[in-house]
Amino acid sequence: MCREASAVAVLLLLTISLAGCFSSNPEDIKAFMMPHKVDVTTDTYIMQPPDEIEVHCSNVPEIDLQRQQIRPDGKISFEAIGEIDAAGKTTAQVANILRAKVLELYQIEGNNPIDVRVAAFRSKRYYVFGQVAAPGPQVYSGRDTVMGAIALAGGPTVLAWVERIQVIRPSRDENVKAKIFEINFDRMAAHGEASGDVLLQEGDVIYVPPTILAAAAMKVEEVVR
Template identity: 35%
Template structure:
């Protein structure tokens, strides 16, 4: 048990970031449910605390609905500033993420600390399992599955942690998405 945990942590630390992440950047991407503080310098009437809606959009004065999900705070700042230029000279927009409640994955089954995992950055299966405290002695590490919802469709992704542990087969070290559920039988 301890050997598996140590091996997993060594693999986790030894992997270059590009191998565990499908994105080019570790920058946080907004998700539905995230809470934002948006302010415009010298335009206090435009300062707002907002929640990213379930459809991924926010509603902002003078701009209307804007897609926020999947964007970084910096990209959203630029997008809002572009829309506001029609009404304000050189708007200085600031977007702060005050709560990341929408970007959560879940780990259940034979792990030491099952439950939600807050994903404040890109996260792989191995990283999530480490955050869940590793495996119990009864874990079947060759039969782990990820349940991923994409709209109304659910997909099962197999994860053979034993293969990762034995020889570094990284094809099983999927990047997680908000709402993913990892089941460790």
């Protein structure tokens, strides 16, 4: 009887607390909406180990179409031109280094473009937790959205509170609070409302909470067990 009374008390307290625990500060919302104004491309992507690049240079067969994974020491190496530092650089910066190396070693006339592309994004992560089929870290590419992230995580479970999903942007400054943006996934998925489908940033956390009843039931189960 005591356990049943405790379970009821927990249910009431949890229902009250969950009903008011989700909120989005207007300034936080602005921070999440701003990325849509920026054209995010691989030109601005800062590469780190173990990202993988692919080189395109038709006039230099020794490096053309070669794929290189950035090593833990931040370098990539080519048999023909040796090692170069790639970590902490963009594809354009690595292309410029390669171009200088090529011109030192080869007598090539005219314009010789070298194109470097990110072949595999592996170094950066965002996270999806809570009531999704496959919670955990996901590889960040620079063009990831909330809708895509939840889809990659297998979608919400039947216990998910899809109207109150939170996107949390941690702060690297301990004196600045994390920013929180709340979205209605049901509205996005069922009605095509895309205003909440914001671009993610590296380190963002998507939390899909359980409904009030589901959370209460799980807590009651813990108490009764």
